[in-house]
Amino acid sequence: MTPIIRVSGIRKTYGKTVAVDDVSFDVEEGEIFGLIGPNGAGKTTTMECVEGLRRPDRGSIAVMSLDPIRDARALQQKVGVQLQQAQLQKRIKVREAVDLWASLYPGAVDGDALLERLGLADKRQAWFMTLSGGQKQRLFIALALIHDPDVVLLDELTTGLDPQARRAIWDLVREIRTRGKTVLLTTHLMEEAERLCDRVAIVERGRVIDIGTPAGLVRRHCQNEAVVLETTDDTASSRFQAIPGVESVTWQGSQCTIRGRGGDLVTRVIQCLAEHRIHVTSFKTELPNLEDVFLTLTGHSIRE
Amino acid sequence: MSTPNSQLPTPKLVLRSIVALFKLTWLEIKIFVREPMGVIGTIGIPVVVFLIASRLIGPRIAQTAIQTGGGPGSAVLPVLASILMALSAMSSLVTIVSIYREGGILKRLRATPLSPSVILSAHVLVKLLFTILTLAIMILLGRRYFPPGAPVPLLSYAVALTFTTWSILSIGFLIASIVPTARFAQPLAAVILYPMIVVSGLFFPVTVLPEWVQGVARLLPLGYAVSFLDGIWRGEGWSAHLGEVAALTFFFFVFTAISSRVFRWE
Numbered sequence: 064m065t066p067i068i069r070v071s072g073i074r075k076t077y078g079k080t081v082a083v084d085d086v087s088f089d090v091e092e093g094e095i096f097g098l099i100g101p102n103g104a105g106k107t108t109t110m111e112c113v114e115g116l117r118r119p120d121r122g123s124i125a126v127m128s129l130d131p132i133r134d135a136r137a138l139q140q141k142v143g144v145q146l147q148q149a150q151l152q153k154r155i156k157v158r159e160a161v162d163l164w165a166s167l168y169p170g171a172v173d174g175d176a177l178l179e180r181l182g183l184a185d186k187r188q189a190w191f192m193t194l195s196g197g198q199k200q201r202l203f204i205a206l207a208l209i210h211d212p213d214v215v216l217l218d219e220l221t222t223g224l225d226p227q228a229r230r231a232i233w234d235l236v237r238e239i240r241t242r243g244k245t246v247l248l249t250t251h252l253m254e255e256a257e258r259l260c261d262r263v264a265i266v267e268r269g270r271v272i273d274i275g276t277p278a279g280l281v282r283r284h285c286q287n288e289a290v291v292l293e294t295t296d297d298t299a300s301s302r303f304q305a306i307p308g309v310e311s312v313t314w315q316g317s318q319c320t321i322r323g324r325g326g327d328l329v330t331r332v333i334q335c336l337a338e339h340r341i342h343v344t345s346f347k348t349e350l351p352n353l354e355d356v357f358l359t360l361t362g363h364s365i366r367e
Numbered sequence: 368m369s370t371p372n373s374q375l376p377t378p379k380l381v382l383r384s385i386v387a388l389f390k391l392t393w394l395e396i397k398i399f400v401r402e403p404m405g406v407i408g409t410i411g412i413p414v415v416v417f418l419i420a421s422r423l424i425g426p427r428i429a430q431t432a433i434q435t436g437g438g439p440g441s442a443v444l445p446v447l448a449s450i451l452m453a454l455s456a457m458s459s460l461v462t463i464v465s466i467y468r469e470g471g472i473l474k475r476l477r478a479t480p481l482s483p484s485v486i487l488s489a490h491v492l493v494k495l496l497f498t499i500l501t502l503a504i505m506i507l508l509g510r511r512y513f514p515p516g517a518p519v520p521l522l523s524y525a526v527a528l529t530f531t532t533w534s535i536l537s538i539g540f541l542i543a544s545i546v547p548t549a550r551f552a553q554p555l556a557a558v559i560l561y562p563m564i565v566v567s568g569l570f571f572p573v574t575v576l577p578e579w580v581q582g583v584a585r586l587l588p589l590g591y592a593v594s595f596l597d598g599i600w601r602g603e604g605w606s607a608h609l610g611e612v613a614a615l616t617f618f619f620f621v622f623t624a625i626s627s628r629v630f631r632w633e
Contacts, residue, residue, distance in 0.1 A: 150470040154401040
């Protein structure tokens, strides 16, 4: 099957700055695909090339087998976009924005029903400047969906939103997928990528380092697991050291951190506790996530 | 795959663009009047200043100028007001374009089927409409300060002012193309405007200036705008001012061509 979006070896420089060095990835129909990486990694530039707002210096992009710049007019009907840090006129009403957008596309969906679905029905007469951050982003999603596109491009959709608004937006994006659409998004939030994306491409300094499902990337790159527990048992330390696969046992007062490799460290620690009747007052696992994958692959944290 | 001519405008697309232009213009008008300060600055202040000036000196100046046939440089009060209106429309265009660019509004609009020329033309139309509206209010309220039966061809003058403003707005686009942020827009517009006003013949005849300054003035559009509007106000026909019409058209195309090359959307 031809991928719905194919990005092949694109490069983009601004003067001497290399924004995108060499980026390639395929997005399959019906999936939520995330470009993840720190700010300045080249995610937005890549996205803007896919949107047809920028022309890559090298490489090629095909969206539904069309060229984003040459076939811009045909693609506008099939692709919905939400741009990073975009605004609307301060005093435009929600209703007016939706009407204007609807008038620009043949076959636009019912704007009122769309606002209803996005929870903006009671804000129809409100000026853009009076909306909260979450409401603005929901309006931008409405504008991206107004012409019922097959592909939706979302650039840093939840940046600056509080956790509650963020969760609400995630639900909306999942709903877009349920309707059979393909979503390409960028984010620097690993939690967002883990919860939302079917597959992700890790972008760092203008290059794609690896592509896979969030769980698959974790399995591939981070087999380190840790168990943190509290016990006052004097014999525990030596018992833990003896567990196969354990690499280190460190203590901070009565709190003990057991690190090891392999998928079943947690099981073996539990078996050890049961076998030797070690009494613990707390027990938690620290399983690797995409943050750890990023750290392993790049040597630095995504937040730096 | 797309057909090779997918980018050529079809009649249907042209029609869509015209409809979109009117929709967007109407929307921008509504958005504009929702900001009271903008309306006061654009319409209120010029009208009030004009009425006060008319009350102080109006009848004499208007009459004198018309009776003597005036001379180059002694522009009548309505022409002075008109030019200042056109310039204020220009500077407000610069401001609005820079604000729209800084806020990412231009970028967001550009990522729609709206063509860039429609997005920018809507703002030009809004400015032209408000300029004409201001002129109409000035004439209506200021009528009693002018001698009855003064041979002023109002309709012709309104068309001339629209044309002149249209040409002057293109300077606005050029400035808007090169300013990095909205904060720079006003000072830069002022630095370009004030010297231009001084050598335009609006306040004193250009002929009193040194030869080389007159040469510079001929390279600027404002002098043509002043003598054109002045002539039409005095009741001269457009045919007597074809040179100025040509010059203003020329400036419009030159400035528009330059700005379309250097214009930044973000």
